[in-house]
Amino acid sequence: MKARLRFDKEKTSEPIIASVILRTKAPINILRAQVDEGTGEVLIEVPDDKAESTISAFKQMGVDVHVGRFIELLREKCIDCGHCITVCPVDAISAQSDLTVEIDQNKCVDCGACVDACPTRAIKLSE
Amino acid sequence: MKNIRTVDQINEKISKGTINVVTAEEMTEIVKSNGIEVAAKDVDIVTTGTFGAMCSSGLFLNFGHADPPIKMDHVNLNGVEAYHGNAAVDVYLGVTKMHPERNFDYGGGHVIEDLVAGKEIELDATAYGTDCYPRKSVKTTFTLQDVNQAILCNPRNAYQRYNAATNGRDDVIYTYMGKLLPNYSNVSYSGAGELNPLTNDPDYETIGVGTRIFLGGGIGYVTGHGTQHDPTNKFGTIMVQGDLKQMDPKFLRGATYTNYGTSLYVGLGIPIPILNEDLAKKTSISDEEIKTNLLDYGIPRRGRPSLKETDYAELKSGKLKLKEREIPAQPLSSLKIAREVASTLKKWIDDGKFLLASPTQRLSVTEVCRPMKITKEAVFVQNIMIPTVTCNIDEDTETVARRIIEKNVNHVVVVDDGGILKGIVTSFDITKAVAKKEEKLSNVVTRQVVTASPEEPIDSCVRKLKKHDISALPVVDSEKKILGIVTSEQISRLLGE
Ligand code: SF4
Ligand code: SF4
Numbered sequence: 001m002k003a004r005l006r007f008d009k010e011k012t013s014e015p016i017i018a019s020v021i022l023r024t025k026a027p028i029n030i031l032r033a034q035v036d037e038g039t040g041e042v043l044i045e046v047p048d049d050k051a052e053s054t055i056s057a058f059k060q061m062g063v064d065v066h067v068g069r070f071i072e073l074l075r076e077k078c079i080d081c082g083h084c085i086t087v088c089p090v091d092a093i094s095a096q097s098d099l100t101v102e103i104d105q106n107k108c109v110d111c112g113a114c115v116d117a118c119p120t121r122a123i124k125l126s127e
Numbered sequence: 128m129k130n131i132r133t134v135d136q137i138n139e140k141i142s143k144g145t146i147n148v149v150t151a152e153e154m155t156e157i158v159k160s161n162g163i164e165v166a167a168k169d170v171d172i173v174t175t176g177t178f179g180a181m182c183s184s185g186l187f188l189n190f191g192h193a194d195p196p197i198k199m200d201h202v203n204l205n206g207v208e209a210y211h212g213n214a215a216v217d218v219y220l221g222v223t224k225m226h227p228e229r230n231f232d233y234g235g236g237h238v239i240e241d242l243v244a245g246k247e248i249e250l251d252a253t254a255y256g257t258d259c260y261p262r263k264s265v266k267t268t269f270t271l272q273d274v275n276q277a278i279l280c281n282p283r284n285a286y287q288r289y290n291a292a293t294n295g296r297d298d299v300i301y302t303y304m305g306k307l308l309p310n311y312s313n314v315s316y317s318g319a320g321e322l323n324p325l326t327n328d329p330d331y332e333t334i335g336v337g338t339r340i341f342l343g344g345g346i347g348y349v350t351g352h353g354t355q356h357d358p359t360n361k362f363g364t365i366m367v368q369g370d371l372k373q374m375d376p377k378f379l380r381g382a383t384y385t386n387y388g389t390s391l392y393v394g395l396g397i398p399i400p401i402l403n404e405d406l407a408k409k410t411s412i413s414d415e416e417i418k419t420n421l422l423d424y425g426i427p428r429r430g431r432p433s434l435k436e437t438d439y440a441e442l443k444s445g446k447l448k449l450k451e452r453e454i455p456a457q458p459l460s461s462l463k464i465a466r467e468v469a470s471t472l473k474k475w476i477d478d479g480k481f482l483l484a485s486p487t488q489r490l491s492v493t494e495v496c497r498p499m500k501i502t503k504e505a506v507f508v509q510n511i512m513i514p515t516v517t518c519n520i521d522e523d524t525e526t527v528a529r530r531i532i533e534k535n536v537n538h539v540v541v542v543d544d545g546g547i548l549k550g551i552v553t554s555f556d557i558t559k560a561v562a563k564k565e566e567k568l569s570n571v572v573t574r575q576v577v578t579a580s581p582e583e584p585i586d587s588c589v590r591k592l593k594k595h596d597i598s599a600l601p602v603v604d605s606e607k608k609i610l611g612i613v614t615s616e617q618i619s620r621l622l623g624e
Contacts, residue, residue, distance in 0.1 A: 079178070079210060079392060079461040079463075079464055080446075080461050080462075080463040080464070081456035081457065081458055081459055081460060081461045082210065082458060083306070083315055083457050083459050084456070085445075085455060085457050086250045086308075086313035086314065086315065086455040087306055087308060087313060088458045095445075096456075098463070099461075099462055099463035099466075100463070116301075116306065116385040117305060117385070118381055118383075119180065119305065119307035119382045119384060119390075119392075119459060120380060120381070120382065120383065120392075121232065121383055
């Protein structure tokens with residue numbers, strides 16, 4: 001499971017992720033981290049069996065947790081050209097044998113590189 | 128070549144329901160297993176298809192007259208400006224015209240897609256008013272069914288083949304061939320290879336003025352050879368038109384190329400009657416036989432050098448070999464929808480709904496496509512670059528400061544003993560360093576240097592200077608050996624700003 005964590009500046013100095021790992025014993029994989037002036041944003045991956053305990057641990061620490069799909073391919077807009085496949089840094093996009101293009105949510109790291117490459121604006125980075 | 132059947136005989140078979148029609152991909156397989164002779168006897172028609180962005184496309188619309196009537200002067204359709212240099216209520220909407228605020232996200236191509244999808248379009252027109260057409264403005268909404276005519280017209284369609292694109296710069300570039308990653312990291316191409324219409328009739332034996340075709344899900348016609356038709360170099364094009372009211376949004380889609388512009392994806396298919404064995408052979412062409420060149424779109428010039436010759440089999444494999452590397456390659460056009468075009472056309476013929484039309488005139492086979500005539504030559508980096516003042520990374524900041532004053536320059540380029548670019552320092556960097564008593568040049572040098580090449584146009588330098596907010600570009604060759612420098616001062620003087 002992937003989750004996006006958001007927390008405000010006061011909290012960013014605390015080792016939030018480390019304390020959650022200690023508490024839940026969940027191996028948390030950090031896919032992307034960005035700490036700006038106002039807020040911090042981290043994209044993590046945890047094994048599904050640890051998902052629930054991890055989420056509630058973060059919530060207890062005052063972290064805003066968002067779980068769900070981040071990158072979305074709008075089927076009715078996509079023309080299956082394949083251009084997005086070539087710009088994905090982690091090979092998360094591929095064409096099936098009938099040439100239908102699909103994004104593998106498990107591989108996607110939510111980088112957004114494919115969004116502005118799509119000629120029909122069929123890829124949305126949903127909040 | 129002796130003909131084995133005529134278009135009239137073919138149409139008779141279509142009407143009787145005894146026609147044998149296959150797609151161009153199927154034909155390639157049939158000839159491979161049965162040979163040309165048998166294939167020519169068995170197959171009456173080969174259908175082709177393509178689905179790609181066709182930037183030359185546009186739409187002629189006639190709205191009928193309002194009461195009181197208006198001679199429209201400025202016309203916007205959903206906020207996209209349409210051309211109005213013709214009769215009172217006729218307009219022409221080009222697919223690359225962009226919405227002034229929505230930019231790349233919405234343009235003429237999207238208005239056409241919305242029209243075909245049955246959506247309401249806002250019309251906002253103004254006029255100066257005449258004695259016979261007194262009205263000065265009109266605001267209304269309309270759908271495709273409300274207009275008298277909506278004629279899709281494509282002056283340059285169905286390129287016989289097209290270059291493949293990659294990017295050798297160290298920046299991402301956004302082009303009409305899509306998003307091209309730095310350092311040759313992806314390849315984009317266009318066209319459906321062996322399914323492409325003109326590829327299957329490369330000498331235009333059966334495709335000519337009056338040929339009936341599949342256009343955007345409806346029926347269209349070839350009206351002549353297209354603009355930039357270049358048959359002697361096997362870069363032929365056709366001009367087509369069709370009634371938008373018959374078309375289907377599945378085969379006409381607005382396109383967006385970030386930082387480049389908008390366009391329209393058009394589905395186009397042409398039936399090729401197998402009149403003789405020669406045509407059976409031509410329609411059996413396979414992807415391996417269709418060659419094209421991989422060009423570096425990082426070079427902003429007309430004559431881009433070819434990095435290698437490739438073919439559609441390699442391109443369609445999804446990987447392209449370039450100097451020991453395998454680069455992901457994908458089209459910007461849709462092969463999946465191109466196949467649907469060819470199979471839909473095949474079905475129309477099978478169902479007796481589509482008859483073939485013999486061309487009334489052949490397309491030109493001798494035209495050549497020339498470059499633009501320019502009365503004032505463009506300026507390139509090599510025309511204006513000046514020698515640069517250099518230094519070595521081991522020198523101290525004071526020595527460099529003295530050199531800056533002595534030579535009266537603002538930029539000093541750091542090079543190694545072989546003259547290879549290692550960095551750049553500005554007079555500002557050096558002033559700051561001296562003031563802070565920083566002696567080591569290596570602590571103030573900028574190592575990530577944006578550079579120019581001698582063949583680069585000045586316009587491209589202006590874009591780079593602006594994008595990176597810098598004031599000079601060292602000029603280097605492909606080995607990063609320093610050749611000179613161009614500065615924003617020089618360019619401003621040249622452009623008279
Ligand atoms: S680039 Fe867009 S249209 Fe093309 S396959 Fe990807 S999502 Fe679909
Ligand atoms: S968001 Fe990034 S990782 Fe995900 S599919 Fe797009 S390019 Fe690949």
